[in-house]
Amino acid sequence: MGEGKTFTISELAREFDVTTRTIRFYEEKGLLHPSRQGQHRIFGKQDRATLELILRGKRAGLSLEESREIIDMYDPAGDNYEQYQFLLNKVNQRQAQLEAQLEDIKALLNGLEEVRKRCNRALKKIARPRAAG
Amino acid sequence: MGEGKTFTISELAREFDVTTRTIRFYEEKGLLHPSRQGQHRIFGKQDRATLELILRGKRAGLSLEESREIIDMYDPAGDNYEQYQFLLNKVNQRQAQLEAQLEDIKALLNGLEEVRKRCNRALKKIARPRAAG
DNA sequence: GTTAAAGTTTACGTTAACGTCAACTTTAGA
DNA sequence: TCTAAAGTTGACGTTAACGTAAACTTTAAC
Numbered sequence: 001m002g003e004g005k006t007f008t009i010s011e012l013a014r015e016f017d018v019t020t021r022t023i024r025f026y027e028e029k030g031l032l033h034p035s036r037q038g039q040h041r042i043f044g045k046q047d048r049a050t051l052e053l054i055l056r057g058k059r060a061g062l063s064l065e066e067s068r069e070i071i072d073m074y075d076p077a078g079d080n081y082e083q084y085q086f087l088l089n090k091v092n093q094r095q096a097q098l099e100a101q102l103e104d105i106k107a108l109l110n111g112l113e114e115v116r117k118r119c120n121r122a123l124k125k126i127a128r129p130r131a132a133g
Numbered sequence: 134m135g136e137g138k139t140f141t142i143s144e145l146a147r148e149f150d151v152t153t154r155t156i157r158f159y160e161e162k163g164l165l166h167p168s169r170q171g172q173h174r175i176f177g178k179q180d181r182a183t184l185e186l187i188l189r190g191k192r193a194g195l196s197l198e199e200s201r202e203i204i205d206m207y208d209p210a211g212d213n214y215e216q217y218q219f220l221l222n223k224v225n226q227r228q229a230q231l232e233a234q235l236e237d238i239k240a241l242l243n244g245l246e247e248v249r250k251r252c253n254r255a256l257k258k259i260a261r262p263r264a265a266g
Numbered sequence: 267g268t269t270a271a272a273g274t275t276t277a278c279g280t281t282a283a284c285g286t287c288a289a290c291t292t293t294a295g296a
Numbered sequence: 297t298c299t300a301a302a303g304t305t306g307a308c309g310t311t312a313a314c315g316t317a318a319a320c321t322t323t324a325a326c
Binding site for chain 1: 186189190192193194195203206207217220221224225227228231232233234235237238239240241242244245248249252
């Protein structure tokens with residue numbers, strides 16, 4: 001009737017390539033809730049999954065607060081539907097924003113393309129006249 | 134033989150919906166180079182275009198430093214081709230990252246979808262037994 | 267000529283997400 | 297038993313991108 005596999009802080013740190021400080025920080029912020037064995041932290045499957053969510057949120061550009069809100073949605077004590085809708089909206093908005101960002105990036109790339117063309121033309125003018133003479 | 138249309142700091146601030154502080158900050162960081170009329174700043178078309186680039190970079194998730202590098206590429210004194218290639222690479226990488234972020238966001242959305250389904254099932258169990266009696 | 271609006275410089279404050287000691291304890295291994 | 301490795305709790309430091317307040321000047325309008 002154990003709790004299943006457990007992890008030490010450095011095991012998780014290695015697995016997800018973050019520092020132990022980072023993991024402690026997430027606990028400080030109330031995102032992780034490891035149990036204790038004396039002074040030492042013991043992380044379960046649950047904590048590990050939460051950490052994965054946090055890091056996925058981070059990659060996606062969410063703040064810790066936003067990730068926390070999402071994580072809370074997985075809480076069995078899911079309170080009100082409104083809060084849930086609110087959340088889903090935020091994530092949707094973020095998706096739209098990312099798509100907009102992609103457009104901006106593409107515009108920047110196009111701009112640089114233009115610069116490159118001009119750059120190439122300039123290079124030719126300097127390199128050719130004597131060679132093609 | 135004027136310099137064409139010019140703008141005051143607050144005109145630009147209004148047009149792009151940023152504070153004057155922000156514009157001064159960009160100058161401080163060497164991204165903008167308005168001329169002066171006594172103490173007051175005078176912005177030209179060039180500065181305006183630069184500001185647009187900065188904000189586009191910002192929307193795209195670039196840091197000011199990264200935007201500066203891009204802006205410098207538009208400088209007629211375009212020095213070395215290597216620096217240029219380096220830049221184009223960075224922007225390409227960022228595009229890839231954004232695409233990856235979109236994937237992460239979609240994964241998060243899927244997760245929330247699951248939560249919602251469970252949520253709905255739970256609501257039905259509570260709401261139906263007496264109504265459907 | 268006197269305000270009100272806009273502009274200027276200087277400089278300290280703020281937030282997020284950790285980094286980086288320092289000082290100490292606990293555990294595993296030879 | 298002694299040491300190295302891993303862990304713990306403070307607590308101050310850091311970076312980016314401005315916000316904000318103070319104190320003063322300049323310009324435009326009446």
